[in-house]
Amino acid sequence: MSDAKTTPTVEASLTALAVSLRGVTKTYDNGVMALGPFDLAVRKGEFISLLGPSGCGKSTALRLIAGLSAASSGTVRMSRHEGPAQIGHGIGFVFQEPTLMPWTSVRENVRLPLKLGGIPKAEGRARADAALASVGLADFANAFPRELSGGMKMRVSLARALVTDPDILLMDEPFAALDEITRFRLNNDLLALWRSLGKTVIFVTHSVFESVYLSQRVVVMTARPGRIQADIRIETVEPRGEEFRTSAAYSDYCRKVSAALAPSYSGQSML
Numbered sequence: 001m002s003d004a005k006t007t008p009t010v011e012a013s014l015t016a017l018a019v020s021l022r023g024v025t026k027t028y029d030n031g032v033m034a035l036g037p038f039d040l041a042v043r044k045g046e047f048i049s050l051l052g053p054s055g056c057g058k059s060t061a062l063r064l065i066a067g068l069s070a071a072s073s074g075t076v077r078m079s080r081h082e083g084p085a086q087i088g089h090g091i092g093f094v095f096q097e098p099t100l101m102p103w104t105s106v107r108e109n110v111r112l113p114l115k116l117g118g119i120p121k122a123e124g125r126a127r128a129d130a131a132l133a134s135v136g137l138a139d140f141a142n143a144f145p146r147e148l149s150g151g152m153k154m155r156v157s158l159a160r161a162l163v164t165d166p167d168i169l170l171m172d173e174p175f176a177a178l179d180e181i182t183r184f185r186l187n188n189d190l191l192a193l194w195r196s197l198g199k200t201v202i203f204v205t206h207s208v209f210e211s212v213y214l215s216q217r218v219v220v221m222t223a224r225p226g227r228i229q230a231d232i233r234i235e236t237v238e239p240r241g242e243e244f245r246t247s248a249a250y251s252d253y254c255r256k257v258s259a260a261l262a263p264s265y266s267g268q269s270m271l
């Protein structure tokens, strides 16, 4: 292959990256080395899961990407920019808890990032309503958080993360506290949103089943300090649905991911 043909291909692959972490380590002030060295490249529009044992540094990795915390060494790059992005500026973050303001309406909860960004009220309300509609909560804009189920609260949290139209959605075990049926439903709705919105998603989970169902790639981490144990591509017919969840291919992938995760656990259940 001539140089003339090679160069554009290399450039295309670099610009197609949404996030890249190179040689990243994180040691907290108390001396705990949480992460690394950790290397990860996520392409634009990709859906990846970070899977690993408790305390292996999954949340730390998300926080470094979100710019909520600084790496001790190594580089975190967002798209073409040097250094991490910020929540509300290209990044949406969905935390383990919905963390909604109980004293105000669902619409106002979703509007918050726009309000903080100085977006005029009318525009903010319209965008909040659109985000609520995208997560199936168009009729609940005036409700208060206390009136909602756990799954609905998580949908509000997702709408709040989407309202700024971020390129990258970071999700930290968002569905861990939900019952299985609600979790399956939210998994399907998240996949539908991902397909329609084209966001890059980095999803943290403890669940082998969930990671295989949702992701194009499952990145399995070692015990602390978290490094990459395996990077497993999940290839199947899209869009995914119940057929995939009950297929032999799904079971095979779950076995493969579990096997990669096994060394990181010492006798604990992995599923």
Ligand SMILES: Nc1ncnc2c1ncn2[C@@H]1O[C@H](COP(=O)(O)OP(=O)(O)OP(=O)(O)O)[C@@H](O)[C@H]1O
Pocket (backbone or CB within 6 Å): 028, 029, 030, 032, 033, 034, 052, 053, 054, 055, 056, 057, 058, 059, 060, 061, 224
């Ligand atoms: N602010 C902090 N100060 C000191 N240590 C911290 C801090 N945040 C996290 N840690 C420690 O760093 C390690 C990694 O934590 P982190 O929350 O990133 O792991 P995790 O894989 O997301 O865990 P889990 O799956 O239980 O949520 C843990 O040992 C944790 O106690």
